[in-house]
Amino acid sequence: MSIFIPNEYHKSIHDIDLVKLYESGKRLILTDLDNTLVSYVEPLPTEDIRLFKQKCDEIGLTLVIISNNNEKRVKHFADELGVTYLAKALKPFRRAYRMLTMDYRPDEVVIIGDQILTDIVGGNRMGFYTILVDAIDYNTESWKTKFNRFFERIIIKKFKIKGDKHGRT
Numbered sequence: 001m002s003i004f005i006p007n008e009y010h011k012s013i014h015d016i017d018l019v020k021l022y023e024s025g026k027r028l029i030l031t032d033l034d035n036t037l038v039s040y041v042e043p044l045p046t047e048d049i050r051l052f053k054q055k056c057d058e059i060g061l062t063l064v065i066i067s068n069n070n071e072k073r074v075k076h077f078a079d080e081l082g083v084t085y086l087a088k089a090l091k092p093f094r095r096a097y098r099m100l101t102m103d104y105r106p107d108e109v110v111i112i113g114d115q116i117l118t119d120i121v122g123g124n125r126m127g128f129y130t131i132l133v134d135a136i137d138y139n140t141e142s143w144k145t146k147f148n149r150f151f152e153r154i155i156i157k158k159f160k161i162k163g164d165k166h167g168r169t
């Protein structure tokens, strides 16, 4: 088992089976923002993200945004979507996760994100259920993220993370 390996991998958040997550006891989704919900250059929730949030509400899953990006960007987006958020979260460090999940058991928490070195590593270290998705747009990423992607490609090659993968190997 490795902290680099997600429990599930999907092309997009819209391919995630939210009902199945609920039925397996999950109650809180901590999702990344940039390149997971929308691209870096999209300031507001798109229609399909509003529908995603609505689906979470209907099923009984609480959606919270956890992002390493700045307060202004994340607040604007989260307020529009009507969800709680934490900006400048310093993923993969544990502090932000602890703050946001105080009322939950680790096995009730799901992490969704597009980056192995921040989202997936952070979630796995906390014992949460982790879901990796493809980045929406690689071209608009910052140099820091591009730097992380270099190591990510090595990890993906090593662990062969591809296809619809369920459960760790």
Ligand SMILES: [Mg+2]
Pocket (backbone or CB within 6 Å): 032, 033, 034, 035, 036, 113, 114, 115
């Ligand atoms: Mg991201």
